[in-house]
Amino acid sequence: MSQLKYCQGPKCHTYDTKDRKKGPKNNKRNETRRRSHFYYLDGNCCSMQCMYDWFNVYGQRALDHFGRITQPKVLSADNAWRKSYDWRSSSEGHNHYVYNHLTEERRPITEQQYDDEQVITEDGRLAI
Numbered sequence: 555m556s557q558l559k560y561c562q563g564p565k566c567h568t569y570d571t572k573d574r575k576k577g578p579k580n581n582k583r584n585e586t587r588r589r590s591h592f593y594y595l596d597g598n599c600c601s602m603q604c605m606y607d608w609f610n611v612y613g614q615r616a617l618d619h620f621g622r623i624t625q626p627k628v629l630s631a632d633n634a635w636r637k638s639y640d641w642r643s644s645s646e647g648h649n650h651y652v653y654n655h656l657t658e659e660r661r662p663i664t665e666q667q668y669d670d671e672q673v674i675t676e677d678g679r680l681a682i
């Protein structure tokens with residue numbers, strides 16, 4: 555079983571739900587949710603509300619810390635590559651290719667290249 559972790563929502567414990575209630579009758583309290591998996595904030599928050607609460611408290615500081623976008627990011631022919639394939643029956647094998655969605659250029663690649671994360675960089679550049 556994977557390890558339990560706490561929701562990172564700073565106000566999680568303030569939402570009054572049955573599953574947050576802990577403690578004996580004479581000492582009731584609500585606690586931050588704890589689960590092995592969360593769906594929000596990349597697996598760190600139990601709900602959309604907790605995700606927004608996190609951003610409201612920490613978002614500005616996170617943007618300042620990691621750096622804001624201060625000039626436009628540009629999509630050009632250099633970084634407009636994506637991988638795709640045409641479906642064919644499994645005996646034929648799918649037809650894999652890289653596709654430039656700006657110039658519409660299309661280049662065939664092998665299935666191994668298709669599965670290779672390095673073929674196209676995170677910012678859309680062709681690395682082969």
Ligand SMILES: [Zn+2]
Nearest residue numbers: 561566600604
């Ligand atoms: Zn939460």
